[in-house]
Amino acid sequence: GIQVEQSPPDLILQEGANSTLRCNFSDSVNNLQWFHQNPWGQLINLFYIPSGTKQNGRLSATTVATERYSLLYISSSQTTDSGVYFCAVPRYGNNRLAFGKGNQVVVIP
Amino acid sequence: DAGITQSPRHKVTETGTPVTLRCHQTENHRYMYWYRQDPGHGLRLIHYSYGVKDTDKGEVSDGYSVSRSKTEDFLLTLESATSSQTSVYFCASQGGATNEKLFFGSGTQLSVL
Numbered sequence A: 001g002i003q004v005e006q007s008p009p010d011l012i013l014q015e016g017a018n019s020t021l022r023c024n025f026s027d028s029v030n031n032l033q034w035f036h037q038n039p040w041g042q043l044i045n046l047f048y049i050p051s052g053t054k055q056n057g058r059l060s061a062t063t064v065a066t067e068r069y070s071l072l073y074i075s076s077s078q079t080t081d082s083g084v085y086f087c088a089v090p091r092y093g094n095n096r097l098a099f100g101k102g103n104q105v106v107v108i109p
Numbered sequence B: 001d002a003g004i005t006q007s008p009r010h011k012v013t014e015t016g017t018p019v020t021l022r023c024h025q026t027e028n029h030r031y032m033y034w035y036r037q038d039p040g041h042g043l044r045l046i047h048y049s050y051g052v053k054d055t056d057k058g059e060v061s062d063g064y065s066v067s068r069s070k071t072e073d074f075l076l077t078l079e080s081a082t083s084s085q086t087s088v089y090f091c092a093s094q095g096g097a098t099n100e101k102l103f104f105g106s107g108t109q110l111s112v113l
Helices: none
Strands: A004-007 A010-014 A019-025 A033-037 A043-048 A052-056 A059-064 A069-074 A083-090 A097-099 A103-108 B004-007 B010-013 B019-025 B031-038 B042-051 B054-057 B064-070 B073-078 B087-094 B102-104 B108-112
Touching (some): A019 A083, B010 B019
Antiparallel strands (some): A083 A103, B064 B073
16 A cells, blocks of 8 residues: 655754655555644644645645655744644545654744 | 544543444534554554445454444444553544545543553
8 A cells, every 4th residue: 555654753843943844655646634633632634735735824735746745844833833743645545544654843942 | 623522532441341432523524434543553544434334444443343323423342342452542534525634533542451
């Protein structure tokens, strides 16, 4: 099945800094989603982005489907951005997403 | 986010006992899923449903069964709980088209002693 790799696995940021998280996938996809799991365990859907670029406040995401990667940008990071960011792509058809291992982000005040 | 409620939020049980986790969604979503989350393994799909009474296995389905008698409810049953099933369980749902956003419930922390 499709492989999903996220980098970097761990990231420590000073509040106010910018960062880029990367998701590589091994096969073509037409469904890619980014999620944020906060320190209390809640999983929030950030983006559905099979291709192109989307913006959501200080977060934006870009997927280059032809090159099999997606990037999540965090600008002017805040402590509330701490947590784990997951990307997910279909493993066996569109409605069965497989998740990467995540990017653990810690934002320090 | 979608209205997805999981119950219970926490449960401690003993090896060999049956356990049922409940997921209720108010969005009339067609697709529903059960995932488990474990350190080092991330989120793994247990079972999913693509409609009432229509379910199928995910990648880690052994020891689990599911049922979906109504659009809004998706039950996960551990027939005879084992310590390896200690985990955080998340329910998720997705709208009528498969290329829509996936939304998660708040999770159930299950400990099997």
